[in-house]
Amino acid sequence: MKINLKKLLSLKNVSITELSELTKISRSTLTPLARESNLLGKTKIETLERICEALEVNFSELVYEEVSVKVIFFKKIGGLDKEEIDDCYEAYFICKLSIETQFKKEYLYLSISSTYPLSTKQSLYNVEIMDDLDFLLMERASKSTFEELCIDKMSIFNSADVIKDDLLLLLTRAISEPIKNEIISMQDIFVKQDKWLDASSSIGFRKDERIREYKETEELFILWNLYNELSFDFEYLNSGEINSLPFSYVVDINSFQIKSPSFGKNYNLNEWYNSLK
Incomplete structure (x- = not known):
């Protein structure tokens, strides 16, 4: 487990002394937590909760696991269904993520929709967590070739944070360029x-x-x-x-x-x- 206290103190412009006063935790306990990137094994949950409350941050912002995320399945399952693009292009994808930490490996199944209005030329994305059975049915229903992407991410704590924060940005960046090129080609290819x-x-x-x-x-x-x-x-x-x-x-x-x-x-x-x- 990793602890992000040093960075949070800098962002919040709070010193160890001030944090000690806010949390009623001794400086001798807080100082090692601010110096180390690895969470000390003897650290109490109560200590971490009091730090979070004082700094007004979520638990996952203070403590997180080193995580490697790999997109092991990524497939377009639907898209343009008209002879020409009028004002908007929509595409649909399903994605299977392997999320590995030092101690465990989990899978996360996502449904991703992408909307590309030609007026604004700004892609909009909606991501939802899928049930594993629903994903399996959609996966088997298509004969498309699987497409693999590898993404490394170091600060994902749980599935909620995956959807809310950084991984979604990484996923949309990974698919936005192919979608953009597809739109361009639909309009201008000769x-x-x-x-x-x-x-x-x-x-x-x-x-x-x-x-x-x-x-x-x-x-x-x-x-x-x-x-x-x-x-x-x-x-x-x-x-x-x-x-x-x-x-x-x-x-x-x-x-x-x-x-x-x-x-x-x-x-x-x-x-x-x-x-x-």
């Missing part, structure tokens, strides 16, 4: 080609093949509902500059819609590819 695909071309809109060519005079804007089976390397247009995304998406070919300015209509990828043959 695939640039040097020529039209035709029947003699060796590259086509087939599963597990990548789109590499596009007519120079046109811009294709691709929108999708779900992603599942087709792999693409993407570029997106940002303030007139072409930027490469640092990853590829796996998508469902039937959910793509292609909008071409010259055609004046939308094409499903299968329809469009067949029209080129």
Whole structure:
């Protein structure tokens, strides 16, 4: 167990002498607690409670365990369900955390929802603790590939603090960048080609093949509902500059819609590819 008394005294601008007067605990008892980072084994609970009361802090702010937190399961379970984004994008995730201390190992199951209003471009998150059975049912219901993240955290005392304080920030930081990139790509992705695909071309809109060519005079804007089976390397247009995304998406070919300015209509990828043959 760790004790955070030295830092709290500094933050509260309270001296050992003043704390002694407030708690009626001798300086000889308080001084070692302020000097050491490890909680002395002989320290009484009553002593810690009186310190918390005097400094007006929670018990978990004064005493905590060294904790290693690992995200051992993190998966998107839902998201965009429309052909185009209107004013808001929502995504849903489930997460399983392994929380390990020197003496024990526990699991925490979370449901995370992310809302991204296009007007403000600020992600909002809601996190709830799930029942382990509910988590298991949702985990088994999906065939998505598991995605692993590792997060180290040293000052988590209990599950309530995990949700309330630092770990939530770490989780949202971990998922906010992929979500941001997904939003950008939904709005601005285009695939640039040097020529039209035709029947003699060796590259086509087939599963597990990548789109590499596009007519120079046109811009294709691709929108999708779900992603599942087709792999693409993407570029997106940002303030007139072409930027490469640092990853590829796996998508469902039937959910793509292609909008071409010259055609004046939308094409499903299968329809469009067949029209080129």
